[in-house]
Amino acid sequence: MNKPAIRIAVLHFSHETVSFLKNDTTLADFIYPGSPASGEALLGAYPKSYMGGFVKVAREFDGVELVGIESPLWPRTGTGSGWITEEAFETFAGKMIAGIKAGAAFDGVYLCLHGAMAVRGIPRPEAELARRVREAVGPKAFISATFDLHGNEDEAFLRYADMAFAVKYFPHYDEYLQGERAARTLVRAIRGDYKPTHVTIRIPVISPTVLQWTGASPWMDLGQRALVWEAREPDTYVNIFFGFPFADVPDVGMTVQVLTNGNPELAERVGRDLAATIWRRREAMLKSADIHSIAKGVALAKQAVAAGATPVVLADHSDRSGYATRLLREIVAQNLSNTLIATIADAGATTRLKAMGAKEGDSFDMEVGGLADESAGEPVRIQGTILKAVEGHGQFWVCIRFGQNNVLILSTYLVQIMEPFALKALVDIDSFDVMAIKSRVHFRRGFDDNGFAKTILLVEPEQPFLGTTRLDGLPYENVDLTKFYPYGSPAFSV
Numbered sequence: 058m059n060k061p062a063i064r065i066a067v068l069h070f071s072h073e074t075v076s077f078l079k080n081d082t083t084l085a086d087f088i089y090p091g092s093p094a095s096g097e098a099l100l101g102a103y104p105k106s107y108m109g110g111f112v113k114v115a116r117e118f119d120g121v122e123l124v125g126i127e128s129p130l131w132p133r134t135g136t137g138s139g140w141i142t143e144e145a146f147e148t149f150a151g152k153m154i155a156g157i158k159a160g161a162a163f164d165g166v167y168l169c170l171h172g173a174m175a176v177r178g179i180p181r182p183e184a185e186l187a188r189r190v191r192e193a194v195g196p197k198a199f200i201s202a203t204f205d206l207h208g209n210e211d212e213a214f215l216r217y218a219d220m221a222f223a224v225k226y227f228p229h230y231d232e233y234l235q236g237e238r239a240a241r242t243l244v245r246a247i248r249g250d251y252k253p254t255h256v257t258i259r260i261p262v263i264s265p266t267v268l269q270w271t272g273a274s275p276w277m278d279l280g281q282r283a284l285v286w287e288a289r290e291p292d293t294y295v296n297i298f299f300g301f302p303f304a305d306v307p308d309v310g311m312t313v314q315v316l317t318n319g320n321p322e323l324a325e326r327v328g329r330d331l332a333a334t335i336w337r338r339r340e341a342m343l344k345s346a347d348i349h350s351i352a353k354g355v356a357l358a359k360q361a362v363a364a365g366a367t368p369v370v371l372a373d374h375s376d377r378s379g380y381a382t383r384l385l386r387e388i389v390a391q392n393l394s395n396t397l398i399a400t401i402a403d404a405g406a407t408t409r410l411k412a413m414g415a416k417e418g419d420s421f422d423m424e425v426g427g428l429a430d431e432s433a434g435e436p437v438r439i440q441g442t443i444l445k446a447v448e449g450h451g452q453f454w455v456c457i458r459f460g461q462n463n464v465l466i467l468s469t470y471l472v473q474i475m476e477p478f479a480l481k482a483l484v485d486i487d488s489f490d491v492m493a494i495k496s497r498v499h500f501r502r503g504f505d506d507n508g509f510a511k512t513i514l515l516v517e518p519e520q521p522f523l524g525t526t527r528l529d530g531l532p533y534e535n536v537d538l539t540k541f542y543p544y545g546s547p548a549f550s551v
């Protein structure tokens with residue numbers, strides 16, 4: 058006899074909101090060809106990420122039916138937009154709940170989330186979504202979720218949901234794996250083979266994301282310790298949320314969640330161990346990378362080129378709009394050559410260039426970038442020749458050669474270059490000594506972990522603009538930084 062069918066509703070709602078950006082993330086930003094998605098389109102939306110892992114494993118079990126409930130995909134602005142409007146949240150959350158109710162009885166729900174969403178008027182949006190889903194499916198259904206380690210989560214989420222699985226690596230190599238775990242554990246829970254028991258511990262430490270690279274200690278050691286616990290204790294899962302400080306929400310900072318199979322003492326023991334480890338290593342965590350001023354970084358890049366330590370990566374980790382010209386301006390001022398700047402976002406300029414029918418060989422003389430807010434700086438005039446002007450990935454891309462074999466890539470939106478080979482379609486990546494990009498840690502996967510770059514320099518402006526490592530320069534309204542190390546002296550013991 059076949060086992061009775063298991064019905065699972067699948068939902069997606071993800072954003073990493075830089076609430077200090079001036080451009081809200083609106084309903085329209087979530088609506089574009091392919092988004093919102095439902096049914097198989099939703100289930101197939103991110104095949105190499107959380108969703109792909111979840112769907113693959115859930116379908117390895119007999120008698121599991123997945124129902125893709127209409128959900129928005131990532132907004133077209135990526136991570137380059139501010140507060141999500143209440144209209145956007147309510148519209149999609151409303152559709153999701155209506156979709157769950159229309160789909161009748163579900164045994165389980167999978168929530169594919171990020172965790173660093175910031176919504177006007179809703180302090181804990183992921184927990185609020187879980188609360189509404191719980192209300193719609195009733196107390197007997199199980200709710201399983203996946204998260205980015207940049208999620209800002211406190212105790213609220215697991216009050217309404219049963220299970221959460223967050224990535225352990227930054228760059229986030231294990232998204233698919235966490236999707237797989239979310240599926241297996243959800244199906245087991247529905248079958249009565251896993252009894253989710255959890256503990257959540259908040260640790261009052263706040264850190265800028267650029268420091269959180271898990272390729273180096275002590276961040277690497279935290280993940281390792283979590284993995285050791287998972288290896289030692291069957292059915293134990295550990296999440297360490299590093300937190301996302303550029304969302305001005307009440308649950309910023311670090312959080313540990315531990316999930317066990319019906320063993321609250323074990324969850325408590327593992328949670329305390331990790332919380333104590335984090336607290337003990339807090340000083341080293343805040344000193345894990347050197348950040349240079351832009352002027353110093355460009356000077357160091359020049360020295361590295363002279364010494365033959367190329368290619369050099371100059372990563373302006375702090376640019377959150379994509380429009381920032383401060384690094385470009387300094388590259389021009391210090392007369393760097395053989396330098397790729399990827400990218401400067403400028404929706405106005407790319408729209409005009411597209412309308413003008415810009416093409417290879419055209420001469421170029423325009424002011425680009427800047428002005429999105431004070432962090433972006435002033436526009437910079439670039440005179441050169443267009444190498445390429447193409448449409449792709451929902452953006453218009455223009456490559457301009459200028460100076461001594463320098464190339465600037467203009468894009469419509471913020472682009473975080475994670476690996477150089479992604480640029481091959483646009484430029485000859487081997488012809489550059491220096492690559493100036495806008496990324497904090499994600500670039501490590503393609504520039505550092507594989508040995509590509511010989512020199513890596515992280516830079517930020519001298520002023521504490523919105524992507525700064527000096528969080529006390531940010532205009533928080535919902536966070537009291539003095540309650541967090543290193544900005545105050547919070548008491549903490551486990």
Ligand SMILES: [Zn+2]
Nearest residue numbers: 205206207229
């Ligand atoms: Zn992340």
